[in-house]
Amino acid sequence: MTAQRRKKPEELRSHRWYGVDDLRAFGHRSRIKQMGYAAADYAGKPIIGIVNTWSDINQCHAHLRVRAEEVKRGVWQAGGFPIELPAMSLSEPVVKPTTMLYRNFLAMETEELLRSHPVDGAVLLGGCDKTTPGLIMGAISMNIPAIFVPAGPMLRGNWRGKTLGSGSDTWKYWADRRAGVIDDATWGEIEDGIARSFGTCMTMGTAATMMSIAEAMGLTLPGASSIPAPDANHPRMASASGRRIVEMAWEDLKPSDILTRKSFENAITVDMAVGGSTNAVVHILAMARRAGIPLTLDDLDAIAKRVPVIANIRPSGAFLMEDFYYAGGLRALIAKLGDHVDGSQRTVNGRTMGENVQGAESYNDDVIRPLNNPVSTSGALAVLRGNLAPDGAVIKPSAAEQRLLEHSGPAVVFKDYNDMAARLDDPKLDVTPDSVLVLQSAGPLGGPGMPEWGMLPMPKKILEKGIRDMVRVSDSRMSGTSYGTCVLHVAPESAVGGPLALVRTGDTITLDVPNRILRMEVSDDELERRRAAWTPPKPHYPRGYGAIFARHVTQADQGCDFDFLAAPGKVPEPEIH
Ligand code: FES
Numbered sequence: 189m190t191a192q193r194r195k196k197p198e199e200l201r202s203h204r205w206y207g208v209d210d211l212r213a214f215g216h217r218s219r220i221k222q223m224g225y226a227a228a229d230y231a232g233k234p235i236i237g238i239v240n241t242w243s244d245i246n247q248c249h250a251h252l253r254v255r256a257e258e259v260k261r262g263v264w265q266a267g268g269f270p271i272e273l274p275a276m277s278l279s280e281p282v283v284k285p286t287t288m289l290y291r292n293f294l295a296m297e298t299e300e301l302l303r304s305h306p307v308d309g310a311v312l313l314g315g316c317d318k319t320t321p322g323l324i325m326g327a328i329s330m331n332i333p334a335i336f337v338p339a340g341p342m343l344r345g346n347w348r349g350k351t352l353g354s355g356s357d358t359w360k361y362w363a364d365r366r367a368g369v370i371d372d373a374t375w376g377e378i379e380d381g382i383a384r385s386f387g388t389c390m391t392m393g394t395a396a397t398m399m400s401i402a403e404a405m406g407l408t409l410p411g412a413s414s415i416p417a418p419d420a421n422h423p424r425m426a427s428a429s430g431r432r433i434v435e436m437a438w439e440d441l442k443p444s445d446i447l448t449r450k451s452f453e454n455a456i457t458v459d460m461a462v463g464g465s466t467n468a469v470v471h472i473l474a475m476a477r478r479a480g481i482p483l484t485l486d487d488l489d490a491i492a493k494r495v496p497v498i499a500n501i502r503p504s505g506a507f508l509m510e511d512f513y514y515a516g517g518l519r520a521l522i523a524k525l526g527d528h529v530d531g532s533q534r535t536v537n538g539r540t541m542g543e544n545v546q547g548a549e550s551y552n553d554d555v556i557r558p559l560n561n562p563v564s565t566s567g568a569l570a571v572l573r574g575n576l577a578p579d580g581a582v583i584k585p586s587a588a589e590q591r592l593l594e595h596s597g598p599a600v601v602f603k604d605y606n607d608m609a610a611r612l613d614d615p616k617l618d619v620t621p622d623s624v625l626v627l628q629s630a631g632p633l634g635g636p637g638m639p640e641w642g643m644l645p646m647p648k649k650i651l652e653k654g655i656r657d658m659v660r661v662s663d664s665r666m667s668g669t670s671y672g673t674c675v676l677h678v679a680p681e682s683a684v685g686g687p688l689a690l691v692r693t694g695d696t697i698t699l700d701v702p703n704r705i706l707r708m709e710v711s712d713d714e715l716e717r718r719r720a721a722w723t724p725p726k727p728h729y730p731r732g733y734g735a736i737f738a739r740h741v742t743q744a745d746q747g748c749d750f751d752f753l754a755a756p757g758k759v760p761e762p763e764i765h
Contacts, residue, residue, distance in 0.1 A: 192538070194438045197232035201332065204764050205306035206230065212764055216306070230269040234437035236430070237307035238263075238270055239298055239323060241314045243277030248316035248395065249339055250386040251417055258423040259311050259337060262430020268309075268437065270430065273301045280317045280395075288665065289637030289737060291318040291325075291471075292750050295478075298326025299753075304762060307332065309437035311429055315339025315388045317668075320398035321471035324407065328443045328478040329753065333436035335536045336407045337429045338399035340417035341509035342387030352382045353502040354389035355669020359643065367651045387417025390509040392501040393668035397464035398471060403518050404458035405475075406446045406535035410544035414517030416510050432537060441538065447479045450530045454541060456488055457528050460495035461521060463504030463568045465668020466584050466676055470638075474747030477754045485580045485745050489571035489704070495528055496562030497586050500555050503671040504586040505563045507555050515555035519548035524556060566590065566701075572675060574707035575715070576661070576687050576697065579679035579745045581706050583699075587671035589657040593701040595673070597622040597659060599708070601693045604629040605641055613648040621655050624697040628688055629725065630664030631681025632741045632748050636728045642666035642676040659699055661706070663688050663744070675699060675706055677744035683725055684743070690718040 198207060205216045220230060238259050242252035256272050263270035276294045278287045302310055310330075312323040315338050327334035345352025361378055364370045370378075388395035399413035409429055415422045452472065459468050469488060476483040497504050499521055501512055512521075522529050523545045531542020550556040557563055564586035572581045585593055600623045602608035608627055611617055619625075625644045632638045641664040650658065660674045663681035680686035687708070691697070696709040729735045740750040747754070 192439045195440055200234055200308045200437070202235040202306035202308050207232070234268045234308040234434050235306050236263045236268045236270045236309045236311060236433050236437065237302055237305055238272045238311045238313060239275050239301060240272055241275050241277045241319045241323070243279070245282055246277040246279035246316060247383065247386070248279065248342070248388040249277060249314070252313045252339060255313060255337065255423060255426045258426040259313070259430040262427035263434055266431040266434035268434035271305070273305065275301060278316060278318050278322065286635060286637040286639035287318040288639065288748070289734070291322045292737070292741070292753060293733060294319065294322030295325035296753060298323050299329045302326070302330040302332060303759065309333040309433040311433050312336045313339070315395050315399055317394040317398065317467070320395070320402055321475060324402060325475055325478050325749070328447065328475060331442050331444050333433060333441050334407070334443055335409070335429050335433045335436065336402045337426050338402060338408060338413045340387050340415050340422050341390040341396055342383060342417055343385040344390060344508045344510050345382040345384060347378050347381035351508065352378065353391040353508050353669070354383065355393055355667050356391045356503040356671065357382060359670060363646065363651055363656060366648055385418045389669055391503060391669045392463050392465070392499065394465040394467040396509050397459060397462060397468045397668055400462050400464070400518050401455045401459055401468060401472065404455040404522065405451050406533055406541060407443070409537055410535070411517050411519045414509065414513045416513055436536060439538070441536065443479065446534050446536065447481070448533065449481050451533045452476050452481055452483055453491065454529050454533055456491045457495050457525060458518070458522065460492050460568045461497065461525055462499040463497040463501065463563065463586050466569065466582050467665050467668055469569065469582055469677065470665070470744055470748050473745070474749040474754070477747055477749060480756055485571045485582070488569060492567045492569040496559065497564040497568050498524060498557040498559060498562050500557055500563045503669055504568065511552070511555050515552035516548060516550045519545045520550040521556050523548040524550060524558065526559070566593065570701050570704060572701070572704050572706035574705045576691070576706045576708045577678045578687065579743060581675050581678040583673070583675050583701060585701055588673040592657060592659050592673040592699070594699070595659050596696055596698045597624045599624050599626045599691050599693055599695045599697050601626045601628065601691055608644065612645060615649060617647060619647050619650065621650055621653065621658055623658065625658065625660045626688070626691050626697070627660070627662035627664065628682040630662050631683055632743060633738055634681055634683030634725065635664060636734065636738065638665050638744065638748060640665050640667045642674045643670035643672050644674070659697070661697065679743045679745045681743060685719065685722055685724065687715065689722055690715055
């Protein structure tokens, strides 16, 4: 390997703030000294911004306050100067109406925090669903050296000796409760046992998926994404990341040096192999566009067709992230994927993906399956098209009941979430197990923010028959911990007049996953008549961030980024006056 060129101290970005002899630099130096630091602490050293999504209300990031200190330990050890920059925390279950409304906010905040401060390198602390893509999108756009420190999954849930998985078991036992099988006391016990440590959801939900994707893109230290948050290896990884970012600042190893079309294809490959969340689709598209790499839904579908699900983790499989870690974690999974992964891609530690996974072993072939014995051959993702979704829709076949993957049935249409909540359990609702539940007004503009309503609850009278899945179609997303035959991300969405807005109760809907079709059996003439009578909904927000969101958010097939943030072009460095 050729020797890496190292920056000189006067080439560091922060030198413009602290290293020159003028009035402004005097002000910056005197103010850093105000905090008790001496020149020996900071002068001529890379300044490392630790963008921390810790908050008192983010259960998944409760340890990130301490982890930031452990990152700082590594930064000090390597001769850097750490500064912590708090950013929006985005607790998935708590933030309303949905964290997806604020992913772009965090991305913009991350980019601007890094741009406006004297930062030479960034450590990104996140993991709860939208925080990973938000932080990475911002770091890609800012394009200074950056390393991602995944929050890591929480420990397995436990209830009466049974293992409980975040989300997946909530949905499962909630359906039992609605069917009258579970009483109040039992429900309370499940509530006590399902989330018993800090860390992210420990199923292969959006958090574990996106942390795995970050590693597969080359943006974390090897193996970082699988370490359970409470494991002592986690703070060691945090400190090691702190040491490494200082070197990256000297080497000027930026996201643009790491991210290529191939590294994104590696990320998609890993996403499919872990049975990743459908949410990853919008995040991958958004991150790729920030990096100037034109990926499409069809690129994801092509990879989904050839990569089987080999991580046996809920909701596609049986185990949890803690089991995955003990089985060898993501390095072992990538090693098992062999030629499906391009090992020549560069990563943050300066080595290639191939070098990083060399010798990685799987210690449990049931948790990390060989390619010839996958958990599912039906795939973690299928992209559907047809007159109901001209710009595409997605489904996760591996989490659906296989009998429903080729299905035609009459639509039962709900015009929005409140309509669904009001009528779903009405005994008079004309619904059978063959019906197709359709939810409108749940997309990026309609939700607003494309909430996770896509796993529409099953009508009570269907549940009481012992049936736990039916075809559901919407322009919303679903939690990565969800399961069922749920067609999601229908584009264009109903709120902008997409064909989903034109579906009426009783229309026949055809889902044909093997042939990638989503269609409503309604003539073009009739659809034109309905389109002419359609009126757009009133905007949700008269002012504020929500109004900006509505004006600039793109549709699901484009990644739901803001048009002005996804746009190419370099923002100039700030003037220092
Ligand atoms: Fe934070 Fe699931 S709630 S990762």
